[in-house]
Amino acid sequence: MNTLTTDKLIRYSKVILMAYISFFGLLVMIHNFTDYESNYTYVAHILSMDTTNASENIMYRAIDSPMIHHRIYWFIITMEVTYTVLCLIGTYQLYRYIDASPAVFHEAKKFSIMGILVAIFIYYVCLQTVGVEWFDMDTSQSWNAKDWARHIVDFIFPVMIYITLKVER
Template identity: 35%
Template structure:
């Protein structure tokens, strides 16, 4: 029973973390919007770089991209926390039922890993060369990937 409660607790903690990130991005919109705009504009890439053509300078596209990030964060948090509720309801059930209850939380965790791995590491980090833009946001993204992936692996272990 301790392992089930541990899985529920860690999954809930990550769901709350992602929810807080999304809420912060809405309530303190400009802080991270400026980072997204800065990265997408690629204004730290040296002039004459063969990668300059990737830059997106449209404010509308910056806002759309940032809104998409926030929507994915809220979606991931909602799935994770809904999954936690399902896990709580199944915590005393047979192993097959508890294992089946993991799917919604797992989907949310996968969405979170996908956002930070693809959105921040691949698109932001490599496509837009985010690593050239001052504070290394890839480090923060990697922390989210690590936490979410570890929780997903732990949750995914079959209960007997």
């Protein structure tokens, strides 16, 4: 009879946490493809800086071109698809090697780590850094995703640390 050991539970918890991140990515992708216009509108307002309290000194940063808005939005969508696919593959790889040796299981983490890094790029670098610091998104009353993005990073970054830890025996 197989018993659930702490070591086995740690491995399963890593698979489950990656499944959570993958599920979130799938929902984001579905939303972007089924309601393109609402998220495009968000991106356009942030890039245009038309709802911020930005001073005239930084309004030169605003991007008013709808063509560039669409291209940046498609870049974001591409990155979201990329992180979701990498996380799905990573989840599968972790599950596939759940009973493997510690070294093999540790090597199976590669796709999970890559997926989480892409997600951190989107939600930390693109939204929290560029959106807030360059486009002054945090001063917008209606198009501000700073806190939403922070909550995502607050979840996925510790998961990445946990996934990468080599505690399995």
